[in-house]
Amino acid sequence: MRTGxxxxxxxxxxxxxxxxxxxxxxxxxxxxxxxxxxxxxxNYPSRPSGYTQIVNRxxxxxxxxARAISMSWTAADNGVTYSFRxxxxxxxxxxxxxxxxxxxxxxxxNDVYGHIQNAHLQPYIKHxxxxxxxxxxxxxxxxxxxxxxxxxxxxxxxxxxxxxxSTVNKNHASIWQNxxxxxxxxxxxxxxxxxATNY
Amino acid sequence: xxRRQAIVVGLVVGVTASAGVIAAAAGKAPVRxxxxxxxxxxxxxxxxxGELLLAVVGGVYSSRxxxxxxxxxxxxxxxxxxxxxxxxxFQGFRQQVGEPGEFALVSAFRTEEGAQAFAELAATLGIxxxxxxxxxxxxxxxxxxxxxxxxxxxxxxxxxxxxESLP
Numbered sequence: 001m002r003t004g005x006x007x008x009x010x011x012x013x014x015x016x017x018x019x020x021x022x023x024x025x026x027x028x029x030x031x032x033x034x035x036x037x038x039x040x041x042x043n044y045p046s047r048p049s050g051y052t053q054i055v056n057r058x059x060x061x062x063x064x065x066a067r068a069i070s071m072s073w074t075a076a077d078n079g080v081t082y083s084f085r086x087x088x089x090x091x092x093x094x095x096x097x098x099x100x101x102x103x104x105x106x107x108x109x110n111d112v113y114g115h116i117q118n119a120h121l122q123p124y125i126k127h128x129x130x131x132x133x134x135x136x137x138x139x140x141x142x143x144x145x146x147x148x149x150x151x152x153x154x155x156x157x158x159x160x161x162x163x164x165x166s167t168v169n170k171n172h173a174s175i176w177q178n179x180x181x182x183x184x185x186x187x188x189x190x191x192x193x194x195x196a197t198n199y
Numbered sequence: 200x201x202r203r204q205a206i207v208v209g210l211v212v213g214v215t216a217s218a219g220v221i222a223a224a225a226g227k228a229p230v231r232x233x234x235x236x237x238x239x240x241x242x243x244x245x246x247x248x249g250e251l252l253l254a255v256v257g258g259v260y261s262s263r264x265x266x267x268x269x270x271x272x273x274x275x276x277x278x279x280x281x282x283x284x285x286x287x288x289f290q291g292f293r294q295q296v297g298e299p300g301e302f303a304l305v306s307a308f309r310t311e312e313g314a315q316a317f318a319e320l321a322a323t324l325g326i327x328x329x330x331x332x333x334x335x336x337x338x339x340x341x342x343x344x345x346x347x348x349x350x351x352x353x354x355x356x357x358x359x360x361x362x363e364s365l366p
Binding site for chain 2: 051060061062133135141146153191
């Protein structure tokens with residue numbers, strides 16, 4: 001019978017392959033948390049609604065706090081590392097993964113960024129990433145949420161303004177939303193995440 | 200009984216009068232924001248007439264429609280980028296860019312810091328942005344983005360302004 005040894009070889013292969021298949025993802029995946037990352041969820045400001053609450057919580061447009069913290073994020077598609085700034089209340093607190101930047105919370109640079117890395121969603125961060133900008137909204141004279149350092153645009157070339165569906169950011173939007181960010185897809189701006197509503 | 204009624208009436212009148220005085224005082228007190236002087240929800244249409252300003256230029260076109268089409272195509276996302284303005288509204292502009300057209304994509308600033316920040320934003324988005332080496336004098340006209348920089352109300356620390364560029 002030729003099938004006996006063949007079967008035992010197959011069993012031996014399976015007995016090796018199955019443990020590897022189980023253990024390898026545990027070793028390779030979740031490396032971000034293995035490096036020490038944890039969702040700190042420390043000191044998040046409550047999310048303001050409307051201009052007055054935004055000013056009361058984050059200050060006037062273009063104030064120094066609005067651009068106090070910086071971080072870098074590399075786009076997966078073109079490999080460019082974008083540096084951008086955001087409000088002191090939305091990050092910059094020291095953690096295992098973030099140096100002390102003089103910030104007040106763990107929101108953006110530790111928690112949102114860490115979750116995206118940990119869930120292996122970095123391939124869905126595409127080029128065109130920016131944060132603080134002392135500018136008005138497009139075709140408007142109202143201050144943009146970017147002027148308060150409370151808005152981040154991600155994958156801006158692909159998730160352009162006016163597009164009412166999402167092809168890239170939909171993969172990580174829930175992470176932003178779970179950390180207080182409002183997704184601009186609701187007003188056909190899928191690149192845009194802001195820490196405010198009704199504005 | 201009358202005495203008790205008098206006390207109750209007196210208390211009601213007294214409390215009402217006090218509340219009125221407090222409300223009036225609160226109404227007259229200046230509303231101060233703990234976050235600095237209010238700038239307001241809209242960008243003031245400040246043309247900086249007569250001031251020397253820094254101009255960041257995204258292109259010069261022969262007609263307004265060409266300039267507007269080019270501006271619309273720029274990928275500033277949800278932010279307002281350049282403003283389409285006639286070249287003639289800035290004294291010293293034409294001398295620096297030559298004679299390529301009558302309408303330009305411009306954003307004007309009072310400070311070096313503001314102009315640099317905008318140029319960097321444009322560069323991040325792959326958009327052309329040239330800071331003219333010499334300041335230009337605004338003759339008024341259309342709004343060209345002035346005030347969209349740190350301390351846009353002009354009261355804050357304007358880094359590197361010249362005296363004539365102060366509001």
